[in-house]
Amino acid sequence: MSFRQSIEGTIPALRRYAxxxxxxxxxxxxxxxxxxxxxxxxxxxxxxxDMRSWLYTILTNLNRNRLRxxxxxxxxxxxxxxxxxxxxGPEAGRRDIERALALLAEEQRAALxxxxxxxxxxxxxxxxxxxxxxxxxxxxxxxxxxxKAHLDGERPALRRIK
Amino acid sequence: MVDRSPVTEDELHVYVDGELPAxxxxxxxxxxxxxxxxxxxxxxxxxxSEMIRSRYAAxxxxxxxxxxxxxxxxxxxxxxxxxxxxxxVAFAIGGATGWMARSSATIAASSSGLExxxxxxxxxxxxxxxxxxxxxxxxxxxxxxxxxxxxxxxLQLARTxxxxxxxxxxxxxxxxxxxxxxxxxFMYESGSGERITxxxxxSTEPRSSFRYKVQDKYGALRWSDGGYGWVLSGPNDKxxxxxxxxxxxxxxxxxxxxxxxxxADQLISRRGS
Numbered sequence: 001m002s003f004r005q006s007i008e009g010t011i012p013a014l015r016r017y018a019x020x021x022x023x024x025x026x027x028x029x030x031x032x033x034x035x036x037x038x039x040x041x042x043x044x045x046x047x048x049x050d051m052r053s054w055l056y057t058i059l060t061n062l063n064r065n066r067l068r069x070x071x072x073x074x075x076x077x078x079x080x081x082x083x084x085x086x087x088x089g090p091e092a093g094r095r096d097i098e099r100a101l102a103l104l105a106e107e108q109r110a111a112l113x114x115x116x117x118x119x120x121x122x123x124x125x126x127x128x129x130x131x132x133x134x135x136x137x138x139x140x141x142x143x144x145x146x147x148k149a150h151l152d153g154e155r156p157a158l159r160r161i162k
Numbered sequence: 163m164v165d166r167s168p169v170t171e172d173e174l175h176v177y178v179d180g181e182l183p184a185x186x187x188x189x190x191x192x193x194x195x196x197x198x199x200x201x202x203x204x205x206x207x208x209x210x211s212e213m214i215r216s217r218y219a220a221x222x223x224x225x226x227x228x229x230x231x232x233x234x235x236x237x238x239x240x241x242x243x244x245x246x247x248x249x250x251v252a253f254a255i256g257g258a259t260g261w262m263a264r265s266s267a268t269i270a271a272s273s274s275g276l277e278x279x280x281x282x283x284x285x286x287x288x289x290x291x292x293x294x295x296x297x298x299x300x301x302x303x304x305x306x307x308x309x310x311x312x313x314x315x316x317l318q319l320a321r322t323x324x325x326x327x328x329x330x331x332x333x334x335x336x337x338x339x340x341x342x343x344x345x346x347x348f349m350y351e352s353g354s355g356e357r358i359t360x361x362x363x364x365s366t367e368p369r370s371s372f373r374y375k376v377q378d379k380y381g382a383l384r385w386s387d388g389g390y391g392w393v394l395s396g397p398n399d400k401x402x403x404x405x406x407x408x409x410x411x412x413x414x415x416x417x418x419x420x421x422x423x424x425x426a427d428q429l430i431s432r433r434g435s
Binding site: 004007008011012013015016019020029032033036037038040042044045046047057061064068094096097098100101112113115116117121122126127130137140141144147148151 | 171172175176179181206207210211213214215217218219221222223224226227229230232235236327369370371372385401402404405408409411412
């Protein structure tokens with residue numbers, strides 16, 4: 001398979017990951033677009049290996065950069081919490097998990113989504129995030145504790161924890 | 163024979179995520195049968211995973227929007243590349259006069275130019291990271307750091323990479339001699355005092371991917387791009403250096419988020435939307 005074809009085959013998964021990561025369709029596709037542009041330009045930096053992991057790495061880094069520049073503009077808030085009235089049923093469940101994800105620290109959210117949604121192994125996530133496997137595992141553990149607390153109805157007290 | 167040693171919380175996560183070896187899986191299942199609290203936790207985590215999947219899985223089945231078609235994107239990219247090429251040419255003209263012409267004959271046909279550069283960078287790294295009082299010549303806080311090094315190298319160093327994401331703060335830089343002409347060394351320091359250096363000099367090497375080199379207990383990643391040769395030196399830990407090198411590569415490409423999206427980025431976004 002050619003370089004381009006293997007990029008192309010990954011786009012649907014990248015969109016899924018980006019959507020869950022950003023919880024915003026427009027932002028997510030912007031992120032995927034930036035990722036693809038960068039990957040196309042950086043073909044010479046890709047020497048074999050797993051194309052999927054490489055693209056997830058680019059996307060994860062771009063998103064981290066995006067959040068960092070958002071953080072410098074306090075007028076913009078990435079959390080979309082107040083536009084949906086409470087309801088019950090499956091719609092509410094969808095929003096619950098979205099909000100629970102929104103409350104996680106960025107690197108916890110990325111680690112959890114890469115494992116749970118994208119099916120990467122811990123080792124692959126460690127490479128994507130550039131950290132030891134032990135760090136990936138503690139991010140997963142903290143993410144799950146936080147999500148449980150949110151779903152159980154607690155106010156998450158440790159929102160900014162790393 | 164089932165391994166009946168107590169099950170740790172880490173193992174429960176590994177179990178839920180399907181990464182536990184088969185011979186241990188059975189032990190965990192026996193454990194869960196006898197530890198209802200752990201069983202409830204595991205069930206809760208599984209339910210979370212299920213919620214995430216059922217919320218987002220369908221997105222991968224949507225048709226890919228036209229703006230993400232690779233053909234369209236590489237058109238935008240070519241436009242961008244033209245801009246970049248023009249900029250690089252401008253840099254090259256700015257600095258190509260003196261030593262470049264003198265040394266081009268010796269550089270030519272040296273396929274190991276980058277290798278030699280990495281060696282010199284690692285030697286400088288080893289020497290200067292040990293300096294307590296004078297690790298650098300000009301501090302990052304002095305405005306003339308970049309103009310000075312740019313002028314001496316004949317390169318337009320618009321900014322130094324921001325490596326705060328890796329807990330690395332720029333201390334400053336120094337000018338170094340090398341066989342191929344002047345080089346610059348930037349030094350970064352982490353909160354824990356670990357030092358990492360970034361070495362840059364002109365290079366006639368073609369664009370290359372990252373290559374790793376080890377010298378004593380230090381490691382260096384080198385690459386070349388657009389007439390610049392770069393060497394990032396630090397501890398002999400490739401997995402630590404690589405994300406830093408990638409971040410540097412991205413930022414120096416003027417496509418990083420700091421300080422702002424480049425006009426080329428905006429161009430691509432506009433075209434794509």
